Amino acid sequence: MNSTHKRTLAALLAGVALTLPAAAQEDGLVIGHAAAVTGLLAPYDGPDGVACRVAQINDAGGILGKPVTLLTRDTKSDPVTAANIAQELIDAGADVLFGPPTDDGLIPMAGLALGQGMAVLSVGSTQPAFPQASPENGYLVPYGDNASGAAAAELAYAAGHRKAALMIAHDVGAYSLVTPEYFAQAFEKLGGKIVGRVAYHHGLADYTPQVTEISNMAEKPDVIFGAILVPDAGVFLRTLASADVNIPVYGTDGFDDPSLIPVSGEGGKLATFITHGFPSEGSALKAFYEDCAARGFNVQNIFFGLGGEAVDVVKTAVEAAGSFEPAAINAAIREIQGMKGIASGSITYKDQNGTPLKEMVALQIKDGAFVEVARPTPAWVPAP
Amino acid sequence: MMIERRALVGAVVLGLCIAVAGLLVWGFAAPYHQRLFFTFLVNLIAVVGLQVFMGNSDITHFGHVGFMGISAYVTAILATPVAVKRSALATAPFGVNTFELSPLVAVLFAILITLAVAFLVGLMMVRQAGIAATIATVAFLVIVHVVVMNWVDLTRGPRAFYGIPPKATIGWAVATAFGAIVLARAFRDSRWGLQLRASSEDVAAASAVGVPIRKLRFAAWMLSAFIMAVAGALFTLFVGTISPKSFYFDLTFLTIAMLILGGMHSVTGAVVGCVIVTAGVETMRFLESGPVFAGAKLPEMFGLTGFFLGLVIVLSMAFRPSGLLGSDEIDDIWHRRRLRKAGVEVS
Numbered sequence: 001m002n003s004t005h006k007r008t009l010a011a012l013l014a015g016v017a018l019t020l021p022a023a024a025q026e027d028g029l030v031i032g033h034a035a036a037v038t039g040l041l042a043p044y045d046g047p048d049g050v051a052c053r054v055a056q057i058n059d060a061g062g063i064l065g066k067p068v069t070l071l072t073r074d075t076k077s078d079p080v081t082a083a084n085i086a087q088e089l090i091d092a093g094a095d096v097l098f099g100p101p102t103d104d105g106l107i108p109m110a111g112l113a114l115g116q117g118m119a120v121l122s123v124g125s126t127q128p129a130f131p132q133a134s135p136e137n138g139y140l141v142p143y144g145d146n147a148s149g150a151a152a153a154e155l156a157y158a159a160g161h162r163k164a165a166l167m168i169a170h171d172v173g174a175y176s177l178v179t180p181e182y183f184a185q186a187f188e189k190l191g192g193k194i195v196g197r198v199a200y201h202h203g204l205a206d207y208t209p210q211v212t213e214i215s216n217m218a219e220k221p222d223v224i225f226g227a228i229l230v231p232d233a234g235v236f237l238r239t240l241a242s243a244d245v246n247i248p249v250y251g252t253d254g255f256d257d258p259s260l261i262p263v264s265g266e267g268g269k270l271a272t273f274i275t276h277g278f279p280s281e282g283s284a285l286k287a288f289y290e291d292c293a294a295r296g297f298n299v300q301n302i303f304f305g306l307g308g309e310a311v312d313v314v315k316t317a318v319e320a321a322g323s324f325e326p327a328a329i330n331a332a333i334r335e336i337q338g339m340k341g342i343a344s345g346s347i348t349y350k351d352q353n354g355t356p357l358k359e360m361v362a363l364q365i366k367d368g369a370f371v372e373v374a375r376p377t378p379a380w381v382p383a384p
Numbered sequence: 385m386m387i388e389r390r391a392l393v394g395a396v397v398l399g400l401c402i403a404v405a406g407l408l409v410w411g412f413a414a415p416y417h418q419r420l421f422f423t424f425l426v427n428l429i430a431v432v433g434l435q436v437f438m439g440n441s442d443i444t445h446f447g448h449v450g451f452m453g454i455s456a457y458v459t460a461i462l463a464t465p466v467a468v469k470r471s472a473l474a475t476a477p478f479g480v481n482t483f484e485l486s487p488l489v490a491v492l493f494a495i496l497i498t499l500a501v502a503f504l505v506g507l508m509m510v511r512q513a514g515i516a517a518t519i520a521t522v523a524f525l526v527i528v529h530v531v532v533m534n535w536v537d538l539t540r541g542p543r544a545f546y547g548i549p550p551k552a553t554i555g556w557a558v559a560t561a562f563g564a565i566v567l568a569r570a571f572r573d574s575r576w577g578l579q580l581r582a583s584s585e586d587v588a589a590a591s592a593v594g595v596p597i598r599k600l601r602f603a604a605w606m607l608s609a610f611i612m613a614v615a616g617a618l619f620t621l622f623v624g625t626i627s628p629k630s631f632y633f634d635l636t637f638l639t640i641a642m643l644i645l646g647g648m649h650s651v652t653g654a655v656v657g658c659v660i661v662t663a664g665v666e667t668m669r670f671l672e673s674g675p676v677f678a679g680a681k682l683p684e685m686f687g688l689t690g691f692f693l694g695l696v697i698v699l700s701m702a703f704r705p706s707g708l709l710g711s712d713e714i715d716d717i718w719h720r721r722r723l724r725k726a727g728v729e730v731s
């Protein structure tokens with residue numbers, strides 16, 4: 001073997017050593033996070049929030065007196081990479097897994113973790129399809145879209161609205177397609193009526209056709225519901241106001257971005273939306289944001305808070321179980337009832353089949369800023 | 385189809401390299417590395433399938449992943465247990481939620497249906513060349529995606545299709561990859577393959593000497609679709625959960641990057657490109673998550689893998705526009721070496 005060959009072999013062996021998984025961790029909780037750090041889903045995951053909460057807990061003495069270890073890997077928003085990473089994290093000794101925001105990555109992760117009865121929690125997904133497909137060990141940290149749709153329906157009905165038009169889009173996953181139907185089920189159950197469904201696509205620069213369709217409906221709606229994402233939510237509101245079609249618009253967390261205020265302009269006054277939490281004065285979420293900012297973390301949006309909340313769910317479960325055993329943590333999560341979180345005042349997993357029943361926040365825009373108008377928990381939630 | 389013995393030996397040696405790697409992974413690797421290797425094999429089969437059409441006809445093909453998608457969804461719809469389908473596909477048409485087929489039979493149906501679609505699309509495809517053909521392949525990919533996204537009753541639309549029995553094993557994947565490599569080489573070095581490659585360099589000259597260009601393009605198109613269909617079925621039976629996103633631009637660009645890096649005119653190039661990109665991406669993924677390396681804690685650098693993929697393409701376009709191997713196959717390299725040793729002048 002000449003020296004070039006020897007060098008090549010050494011480099012190859014070094015490469016193999018490089019990619020071997022980390023050795024099993026010392027005792028204490030190990031959280032493995034297959035996070036969408038980069039890619040299209042990055043705005044809907046909270047790896048920094050998870051990291052900040054873990055740092056806070058470790059500074060305060062850890063969980064059950066042991067430090068928490070966090071292993072974060074980037075899924076690049078790809079479902080196959082997410083599943084591969086789940087196996088890597090399990091091999092590396094994780095006790096619980098956090099997953100990316102979409103069910104195509106989460107369901108195979110839960111399948112791989114099921115062998116050890118290990119829980120998989122999605123930091124950002126609001127789609128109950130995940131826990132439904134993985135009933136033994138799949139959990140959402142946020143509320144489900146069925147619950148937020150129902151909460152919006154209850155608020156709209158309480159505000160005196162009886163005839164709703166729905167905004168339906170097929171192009172951004174199930175969120176904009178299915179959430180309006182949950183709203184419809186809850187609204188009709190209360191006694192309201194759906195008078196029309198209007199199709200749209202995200203990325204439209206002009207919502208005039210949709211606004212015209214709404215204003216020309218045979219039966220005039222007195223409220224509009226849409227699970228629209230920003231910036232489209234803002235463009236839609238602005239178009240309504242500029243066409244003098246001043247019908248209130250109800251939405252969910254797709255509206256929750258500071259850019260909604262400048263983009264919607266005059267139309268901002270029409271919006272009411274349900275979201276996961278709001279950093280109002282004196283709230284746990286505001287304290288969390290301030291402490292994390294002081295630690296050097298960049299607080300981006302509500303998913304940062306949900307990242308912290310995910311760690312708290314596991315912390316509560318581990319303390320109740322008195323153990324770091326994956327299966328014991330999984331069993332303890334199912335028993336959580338009325339837990340106070342960072343973003344939400346009350347979180348219940350007991351008898352909820354993996355999608356927690358949570359206290360939510362309803363926001364409106366007043367004087368160029370978001371203001372909290374209610375903290376609803378829906379009385380009836382449609383089946384996912 | 386007569387092919388040279390040397391080409392066949394080259395193909396078998398290349399396939400055996402994959403088989404030996406498969407044996408080592410199966411015997412010694414941790415579960416995580418086994419998954420990684422499986423993903424590599426599926427990508428490899430797809431890249432080889434892409435090479436069959438793109439490498440021989442010289443038409444840039446962006447629609448290959450569409451065939452994977454069709455086959456994957458047909459496999460999923462047929463092989464998923466009725467118990468899952470009853471809730472996940474409650475409103476399915478054609479009564480598909482009332483029966484389930486064994487995975488092998490489902491794969492056979494998936495391949496047949498994919499080939500039927502490829503046949504219809506291929507009739508139109510072979511009449512075009514150059515940019516027009518490439519745009520048509522993109523359009524095909526978009527059509528497949530839109531149908532899968534919107535036929536909610538049959539495919540669950542944008543939601544993940546889950547509960548597919550994960551029956552694929554490394555052994556099956558290795559055997560399939562071996563078969564795909566040999567098939568691709570057999571086509572490339574057959575008379576048809578040679579004629580098609582000649583026509584891609586000079587259409588007028590090739591047709592003047594009687595090369596049936598459309599027929600040969602059609603043959604390459606169908607063979608490519610067949611290999612992609614097998615890759616799609618294997619993928620589905622491996623991950624157990626699929627969504628329309630799995631078969632769209634991300635996978636299209638990844639497989640094209642692999643092929644361009646290795647050299648699209650060569651099956652060996654396809655394999656080499658796939659190996660290098662997979663190994664590179666995995667190393668970058670290790671480095672980006674801030675590991676402790678040689679006693680030092682490296683900083684977190686998420687995004688490194690994307691940067692690496694971009695860099696690889698830019699560098700290979702700048703310095704080796706025809707890929708690392710150009711048009712060379714593994715046996716061409718040996719053959720040239722042997723000639724050089726024998727003192728024969730080779731270019």
